[in-house]
Amino acid sequence: MMHSLPCMILRGGTSRGPFLRLDHLPADDEGRREVLRQVMGSGHVLQIDGLGGGNSLTSKVALVGPPSHPEADVDYLFAQVDVEGDKVDFSPNCGNMLAAVGPYAIETGMIAPQGDLTRLRIHNLNTRTLIDSQVPTPGGAVAYQGDTRISGVPGAGSAIKLGFLGAVGAKTGKMLPSGQVIDVIDGVEVTCLDSATPVVLIEAASLGWAGNEAPAEMDANREAMARLEQIRLKAGELMGMGDVSGSVLPKPVILSAPRTQDGTLCARYFVPHRCHGALAVTGAITLAVATSIPGTLANRVALAAGTLAPDSLAANVHLEHPAGFLDVEVEHANADPMTPSRVSLLRTARKIMSGEVFLNLPDSVEMPGRA
Template identity: 85%
Template sequence: MMHSLPCIILRGGTSRGPFLRLDHLPKDDDGRREVLRKVMGSGHVLQIDGLGGGNSLTSKIALIAPPSHPEADVDYLFAQVDVEGDQVDFSPNCGNMLAAVGPYAIETGMVEAKDQVTHLRIHNLNTRTLIDCQVPTPGGRVAYQGDTQISGVPGAGNAIKLGFLGAVGAKTGKLLPSGQVINVIDGIEVTCLDSATPVILIEAASLGWQGNETPAEMDANLEAMARLEKIRLKAGELMGMGDVRGSVLPKPVILSAPRTDTGTLCTRYFVPHRCHGALAVTGAITLAVATSVPGTLANRIALAAGTITADSLTQHVQLEHPAGFLDVEVEHENTDPMTPSRVSLLRTARKIMSGEVFIDLPDSVVMPPRT
């Protein structure tokens, strides 16, 4: 049976996807996943029958709802939709798509726009965390055009500031979920760390990489990629996440010394079976936090490169990635590196289209009535 859903497609940061109302979807997980697969056209390399772009960065969906948290203005549930397969993963958050949540909420009347700047608080349902968001709204309208440039996106846009609050233990509840700063897996030192998202930090040289290879070069190294997945599966167990073969979490991150004068670290982020063309926002936040934690691989590599000092908490971190760099600010309320109070960065967003998306669903999928 053919159904339609109100939809706005927005670019958030370096990602793009449809934004839908959560209450327009089935309440059961199986029905919800079937709808999202149909929306994106998954099961085909080009996602030819849907809105997906044939790439993990353009096969993302943001689901928005009225707030379920007393301190929030809006709820946000992120879905990573497999391009060729049938997986729809609700476990990660996407900080790039998050950049467009505020504009969507204002555009649809869920949040009232203020003059000049609209402040709102977003409750991420994937990680149960709160994010402060500042959206430029001169004259009470979202202003997408501006002069802020971010790596991986052509042109410029208006800066949207995101402040992640209490960014510790998003999925596991612990900053160091294995209980150790360093673990050894398959003969390789790793740091298992969970801030805005759970990651496994690995020094590039330990897998035979320089660390500044292109994503295509890394993907083509089948031996290293197979070993990386073996490490990821074992790390998932050590982090208390169980068997992670069917999940995109935790994410491996390859680290090396920066290649520029201003960089803190050179990074390659995996999603998890392919090297990301840039760097996920949640990954960047976690890496920035990791540089302040003594003994982590991020901290050790940055110290050895002379890009941070041992006698102070890291505040500004510049992370090099294949498309450029990403700047992150880390704040601590006290001198404890294990308890960052806020991690902030700037993103841009753009509204691409607004309308309805049409999907053909089996009768077994029960859609809620629309009011």
């Protein structure tokens, strides 16, 4: 049976995808998954029958709705939709798509603009965390054009500031889920850490990499990629996440010394079976927080490179990635590296399309208002 949904396609940071209203979709996860598979055209390498772009960075969906948290203005549920398979993963958050949640909420009338700068608080349902978003709205309309440039996106846009509050234990409830700053898996030292998202940090040399290779070169190294996946699976168990073979979490992050004068760390982030073309926002936040925690691999690499002073907290972290860099600001209100009070960064967004997306849904999928 043919069905249509109001839809807006936006770029958020270095990602792009359709934005839909949560209350326009089925209440159950499996019903939502079927809708999103059809929206994106999953099951085909080009996602030819849907809105997906045949890449993990363009096979993402943001669902936005009324707040279920007393301190929030809107709820946001992120979905990572498999390109060739049928998986729809609601476990991770996406901080890049998050950048466009505020603009979408304002564009669709869920949030009224507040002068030249509209502040709203977003409740992420994937991680049950709160994020402050500041969206430029001169003249009462979202401003997309500006002079802020972010690596991995052509041109410039209007700066959207995101502030992650209480970025500790997004999925496991603990900053160090294994209880250790260093674990050894298959003879390789790792740091298992969960701030804005669970990650397993690994020094590049441990897997025979320099650390600044292009993503395609890393992906082509089948031996190293196989070892990376085995480490990830065992890290998931150490972190109390169980069997993570069917999940995108935890995400592996390969670390090395920076190659530029202003850099703090050089990072390669995996999603998890391919190297990211840039750096995920949630991964950047987690890595920036890890830099200040004594003994973590991020802390050790930064100290060895001389980009972090001994016995200090990293307030401004400059992370190098394949497309350029990402700057993260970390606030430690109580001077405790394990409990950052706010982690902030700048993103841009762009509205691309607004209209309807059409679906041929089976009768078993119960859509709101469907007879």
